[in-house]
Amino acid sequence: MSPRPGPGLLAVRVLAAGLNRADLIAYGSAPTSAPGRELAGEITAVGDGVEGFAVGDRIMARGHGFAATAVVEARLAIAAPEGLSDEEAGALPVALTTMHDAIVTHGHLAPGGRVLIHAASSGVGVTGVQLAAAFGASTIFATSRSSTKLDVIGRHVGPIDSELVTIDTSVEAFEEVATDVDLIVDNVGASVLEGNIVAAAVQGRIVQVGRLGGREATIDLDELARKRIELIGVTFRTRSDDEVAEIFTRVRDDLGDRLTLFRPRIAGRFALADLEVAFAELAADRHVGKIVVVP
Ligand SMILES: NC(=O)c1ccc[n+]([C@@H]2O[C@H](COP(=O)([O-])OP(=O)(O)OC[C@H]3O[C@@H](n4cnc5c(N)ncnc54)[C@H](OP(=O)(O)O)[C@@H]3O)[C@@H](O)[C@H]2O)c1
Structure with missing residues (x-):
């Protein structure tokens, strides 16, 4: 029997946990000391005041997943849909909340909009x-x-109503292909900022999510002003638990019954005991999608 978790909390047996680049960045040469940021788990005990979850339910949540058991906040958890495997559910919370926040809440993507996603393989x-x-x-x-x-992404995403235009930036300048873009989801940062200003439409939005390509860049402020571009930074680092809980509420309300549409691509599955090998694989940048560990 698990000890009863505190009010608002859920005790879980971890089924799978996703790896995130932020752990490589934050924990440098020792990412294996990171506790993890997301997981899928089976509830073993429910704290006071928790509604909507019961012992035995399978959930996906933000929480420290690099362990056999974890305690997570119920408001940072979503029921895992039956159509997703444990690995898929454990790989989804960070990507789903980050991208919903970037594309819907801050990006205000409207139907018919043109979107540019940098580091689409991440x-x-x-x-x-x-x-x-x-x-x-x-x-x-x-x-x-x-x-x-890019081929792997196209195959994984499958048939969609949007036109998917893939751009190999090792041979093409993205801003020559992606023009008049309403929303740029920038997971790369400094090395693409100048091109983003070129690619953006008048009144386009750039949501700055990641700095894999550096954190300092110069931009043409005259072009920024002329196009009336909104440049918006986002991170979880300065968000309170209440703010993160709000993102979960929006995701549940918006996507609750269609979560299987966002099936992550599992690019690697490792035993938790091999977390070091799993992080080495993440750092090697060969993956498309997510790498997960299972206890
Ligand atoms: N702001 C937030 O709230 C938030 C939340 C989650 C993640 N993030 C950030 O989002 C980014 C992606 O995270 P993730 O965990 O999804 O990453 P990931 O799965 O490790 O993917 C990283 C991919 O980015 C590309 N990349 C790496 N270095 C690059 C460079 N110098 N220039 C251009 N592309 C590069 C590579 O793809 P190719 O080889 O295909 O180019 C690589 O496979 C990270 O910067 C992370 O910190 C931010």
């Missing part, structure tokens, strides 16, 4: 492509430095 990127399609983008420009990875 864990967040693949979900971003799926979300942009679900919210009615007319065209989705997806970038990667590898044409092979």
Whole structure:
């Protein structure tokens, strides 16, 4: 029997946990000391005041997943749909909340909008492509430095109503292909900022999510002003638990019955005991989608 968790909390047996780039960045050469940021789990005990969850339910949540058991906040959990495997459910919370916040809440994507997703092969990127399609983008420009990875993304996403235009940035300047873009989801940062200003439409939005390509860049403020571009930064680091809970509420309300549309691509599955090997695989940048560990 698990000890009873505190009010508002759920005790879970971890089934799978996704790896995130942020752990490599925050924990440097020792990412294995990271506790993890997301998981799928089976509820073993429910704290006071929790509604809507019961012992035995399978959930996906933000929480410390690199362990056999975890305690998570019920408001940062979503019932895992039957159609998703444990690995898929454990790989979804960070990407789904990050991309919903970027594309819907801050990006205000309207049906028919043109969207550019940088580092579309990343864990967040693949979900971003799926979300942009679900919210009615007319065209989705997806970038990667590898044409092979772009093919994999296209196959994983499958038939969608949006036109998917893939851009291999090792051979093409993305801003020459992606023009008049209403929403740019920037998972790359400094190395693409100048091009983003070129690619953006008048009144376009750039949501700055990741700095894989550097954190400092110069931009043409005259072009920013002329196009009336909104440049919006987002992170979980300065968000209170209440703010993160609000994102979960929006995701549940908006996507609750269609979560299986956002099936993550599992690019690697490792035993928790091999977390070091799993992080080495993430750092090698060969993956498309998510790498997970299972206890
Ligand atoms: N703001 C937030 O709230 C938030 C939340 C979650 C994640 N993030 C950020 O989003 C980014 C992606 O995270 P993730 O966990 O999904 O990453 P990931 O799965 O590890 O994917 C990273 C991919 O980005 C591309 N990349 C790596 N270095 C690059 C560079 N120098 N220039 C261009 N592309 C590069 C590579 O794809 P190709 O080889 O295909 O080019 C790589 O496979 C990270 O920066 C992370 O910190 C932010």
